[in-house]
Amino acid sequence: MEPVLPCDAVPGRALVTGVAGFIGSHLCDALLHRGTRVVGLDRLPPDRGSAAANLRSSLSHPAFDYVRADLRYDDLATAVAGADVVFHLAGQPGVRPSWGEAFPEYLTCNVLATHRLMTECERQHVPRLVLASSSSVYGQIAAGDRCREDAPARPVSPYGVTKLAAEQLCLAFARHPTAATSVVALRYFTVYGPRQRADMLIDRALRAALYGAPLRVFGDGSARRDFTYVDDVVSATLAAATAEAQAEVINVGGGRSVSVTELLEVVGQAAGVSVPTSSTHAQPGDVGATLADPRKAGEILGWKPHVDVTTGVSRHLAWMRQHAPDSPDTAGEAAS
Structure with a gap:
């Protein structure tokens, strides 16, 4: 070997x-x-x-x-x-x-x-x-x-x-x-941050806050994700x-689960404006929740996350304000 x-x-x-x-x-x-x-x-x-x-x-x-x-x-x-x-x-x-x-x-x-x-x-x-x-x-x-x-x-x-x-x-x-x-x-x-794919939730939510086109939310907003910067x-x-x-x-994973509703509040606070939304039914393959047990990563990799969702969203927003196009398409995923 x-x-x-x-x-x-x-x-x-x-x-x-x-x-x-x-x-x-x-x-x-x-x-x-x-x-x-x-x-x-x-x-x-x-x-x-x-x-x-x-x-x-x-x-x-x-x-x-x-x-x-x-x-x-x-x-x-x-x-x-x-x-x-x-x-x-x-x-x-x-x-x-x-x-x-x-x-x-x-x-x-x-x-x-x-x-x-x-x-x-x-x-x-x-x-x-x-x-x-x-x-x-x-x-x-x-x-x-x-x-x-x-x-x-x-x-x-x-x-x-x-x-x-x-x-x-x-x-x-x-x-x-x-x-x-x-x-x-x-x-x-659920990785997020600058350069994130435009079809992912946080990128979509930030664009909706910046440009006003409603974010389509799949389900009732209770789906939870372990967002990792x-x-x-x-x-x-x-x-x-x-x-x-x-x-x-x-x-x-960050080891903390945040609902879509909670995330949209974080995005709204960072952007200084509420995220406009529209609702539709949940999609096949969407799970109700993800939440990592990060202990093995600590033991084998010596790793732990350092960026919480509030900080990460603020960093993502600052980058987007510098690099995003003037009129992006913002309708889309909200439970990925």
């Missing part, structure tokens, strides 16, 4: 898949700041749209190389070569669209692509792969209950099924007696690169 990096080591070279995305771009910035040489892989063109915006600082950094490739089809050998750690953040997101005709995209992006990447990591003896998973693998929990990593995983959406499948696939590789690549799968709980998620992800582990699943 190949040794992992010491816990206090800074990876000399890292591959980040999904680097043009929300979390991937923040992780890339943090790695470059720490002195790591980063290969960023994404299927998006780096000079257009969200990729160009998210990677604005990284693209000009001398220690950053962008590889435009599709994990499902393209050769991965060069991108993986020499990596001390691979951060696998690429995937097809979104609970509600996974019920429809787009499911083959979820299957190929979240499962088959992961298999191809894990196979290449094993072939090249990459010491560690850190997998971005999701709290969606847990499914429905009782109000007030905390999700523990050893609890049964019962996803209630096709998206959650594919994330659980990706987890189990990577762990199967890592548990093999001759495994060269160890795996830490991180179950992220992106800086906290990045610090946990960095810690997972060097933690003592062979095949682990770890929650990354």
Whole structure:
């Protein structure tokens, strides 16, 4: 079995898949700041749209190389070569669209692509792969209950099924007696912050407050989420690169659950105006609550969250006031 990096080591070279995305771009910035040489892989063109915006600082950094490739089809050998750690953040997101005709995209992006990447990591003896998973693998929990990593995983959406499948696939590789690549799968709980996808709740709520178009709320506002600020998620992800582990699943969540109604009050206080809303029925795959048990993250990663929802929303709002377009579409999700 190949040794992992010491816990206090800074990876000399890292591959980040999904680097043009929300979390991937923040992780890339943090790695470059720490002195790591980063290969960023994404299927998006780096000079257009969200990729160009998210990677604005990284693209000009001398220690950053962008590889435009599709994990499902393209050769991965060069991108993986020499990596001390691979951060696998690429995937097809979104609970509600996974019920429809787009499911083959979820299957190929979240499962088959992961298999191809894990196979290449094993072939090249990459010491560690850190997998971005999701709290969606847990499914429905009782109000007030905390999700523990050893609890049964019962996803209630096709998206959650594919994330659980990706987890189990990577762990199967890592548990093999001759495994060269160890795996830490991180179950992220409702990540938010600057560069968040525009279809997610906090981004939508802030836009509704700023621009006045009503936010469509699915359900009665009682759905609860464990919101986790992106800086906290990045610090946990960095810690997972060097933690003592062979095949682990770890929650990354703030450990506090906030209802949609409560969140809209926080957004309104930050923006200085109430969030206009309209209501519709709950959607298939939406769970009533998520709440992380963060103890394992503390034990293995030495991690705890530092940014509460009030602070995080204020930071997100300040960024949005600088970067948001003048007239965004604000109708949309409110229970993601």
